[in-house]
Amino acid sequence: MKAEIIAVGTELLLGQIVNTNATFLAEEFANVGIDMYYQSVVGDNEARLEELLSLAESRSDLVILCGGLGPTKDDLTKQVVAKHVGKSLVQDPKGYQKLVDFFAKRNQEMTENNLLQALIIEGAVPLENETGLAVGMLYVDEETQTNYLLFPGPPNELKPMVYHHALPLIAKQFLQKDHLISRVLRFYGIGESRLVTELADLIENQTNPTVAPYAKPNEVTLRLTVKTDSKEWGNTQLDQLEQKILDQVGDYFYGYGDQNSLAKVVVEQLKHTQQTIAVAESLTSGLVQATFGEIPGVSEIFKGGVVVYDAKMKQDLLDIPKELLEKEGTVSEICAREMARNIRIRSNSDYGLSLTGVAGPDKLEGKEVGTVYIGLSTPSRTLVQEFYFPRDRQSIRQNAVMAAFDLVRKELLRK
């Protein structure tokens, strides 16, 4: 089944917002084995959307549209698709009831234009919008054998609709016996080009399963994918391939999965050993702690910490002697060591993590922009590593955060 994505919205065309919906849809539909051949963006313009629909119909079996299902004048996606397939729009009773309830609950009057959101193409299967009001739909044009999926534009409405309603429906109606099983391996500390060079043989000579590398910010992932009608056979193939990969670059491997991260791995490790951590940050200014805070349930292992951006704060909040800071500098191995040890003690945690360095734009204490010291104080020792990330301010901070989580991860693995 050949598919393509059409994102509708002038704000996309003018570059006012990033087309993350296309990325999301592409990945989710590719994951269930639907072949993606094109993505397009078109403005809120009837004639150009119609033109694109004709083109899509001629080259794809499944046309996935997102955006333009709302109540305002520039929302015209379903109107144009309905016209294109020669159908009228009819009311979806469930969607209509939801609208009525929504406004009643808020004691607001429902303006006429809101009713648009409950209309679907005659003969379409409605797709429930769990987090919004505009109903989505699947319409199958029997004449041309083209399938149209229509989704709302806001990502928080689109995603539940895709996960809970569209993908199950698609799986039931269209997918053959063969399906894809994927596994994502994550690597830190090795660049994409080196990883690809190391694994060149594996990447080039594999046909089923396949290996696809992707560079993410400061890390690389490998997606292993096997096409099979047997889950067991498929998983054995992936296991064998994974083993070959880890034999070569296992030193850099840290975890599985699309949604995983170094921070999540560290949180799991600490939960497993029921230990706690606190953080003292200078150049990263709270970024390590904010990254911990993104993870639900992190309070079990993460206590908090300090942001000692100012030199005086290092004295006041962490009791680092003024003389030491003046002699050694705030960007120094010994300062990182003191920060890590003191935050561990002050917070009564098992681990104390610290970061100090120069994020730029200017040199600090004669140290180059990009110089970073990361300290880790454990129940048995305190270690400090020096890094050099000669990049821009945001990249230096991001690199330092990743390096800090990796340092903790490796230390926890030593046990």
Next chain:
Amino acid sequence: MKAEIIAVGTELLLGQIVNTNATFLAEEFANVGIDMYYQSVVGDNEARLEELLSLAESRSDLVILCGGLGPTKDDLTKQVVAKHVGKSLVQDPKGYQKLVDFFAKRNQEMTENNLLQALIIEGAVPLENETGLAVGMLYVDEETQTNYLLFPGPPNELKPMVYHHALPLIAKQFLQKDHLISRVLRFYGIGESRLVTELADLIENQTNPTVAPYAKPNEVTLRLTVKTDSKEWGNTQLDQLEQKILDQVGDYFYGYGDQNSLAKVVVEQLKHTQQTIAVAESLTSGLVQATFGEIPGVSEIFKGGVVVYDAKMKQDLLDIPKELLEKEGTVSEICAREMARNIRIRSNSDYGLSLTGVAGPDKLEGKEVGTVYIGLSTPSRTLVQEFYFPRDRQSIRQNAVMAAFDLVRKELLRK
């Protein structure tokens, strides 16, 4: 001049990376007055790219391609464009010299495939790549009067090439006397739909200048754009329109510009009055401080603070009495008040900002997920505001950060 963007890369088609290049190119070219009608994504596939080029040639005057200029086998953009326009590829001497120097400096041998990066379409104007090796180009097909711009895919190579080489060239070769002047106004605390309703007359009846609203995460921007051959006349039009807008929704206006933010406005305010701030965060776990840390030069006014994620940390780092926390709860007005006051005093800052609340997934101390207290201690008083953001964990944290910056901004305006 009608333009469209074609991003080339299977990784985009499969949703492995977000197509931020299209967003960037769309915005930059729209800003100089080039009309954007389509964006497409196509994989690293010769036949489908060729098909798309034929379509683009039939509907656009300027075809902007990005991606596929590198040295590997799947990089085929310039090869396909060259074939499409019936030209061969020739070496760009400057690009070749850069390659030679690059490898010489690193004492590495240059493999044959690298030479591909210095090839351009015969007759094209090369565009220098300041941060990479693959040369870009502008090729004008005299026969069809179609212009092709070819850019590398990595954003850090694409952006300097566009800013320093492509846009100046385009301005010289193609743009008429009329050009666009834009101004972006930023609003916080009003939703897009309400803003649009309030300004309905202005938005609908303006033709030159125009008003375009865009919803960003937790804020809304309005872009005012005037088409003119007189900078002075254009700016007067924008001034008048801005005044009309601010008469209606000025209460929510906080600043100008595409790259601005509430945090940057607060930093400017504090720099102006030469005052300092420190922060105590609970539910946001360092996110306010990390947001400060993104801004170069922030150390002048931002001292740092604490992340008191754990209840005990609120006692240990901020000396909030255990009894008070037990009686009132950590998610309470009085806790926010104590946090703000104590971090101000401990850090010897002019302002102390605090955030405590429930980010979820579970209720805390009987308080609903989304409940947030934000405190601000100033030299003359301490105020606390209660908020309720019934959303998911990440949104609650983001909303709280924005609300905190807005609270500081408004307090600083009172003077």
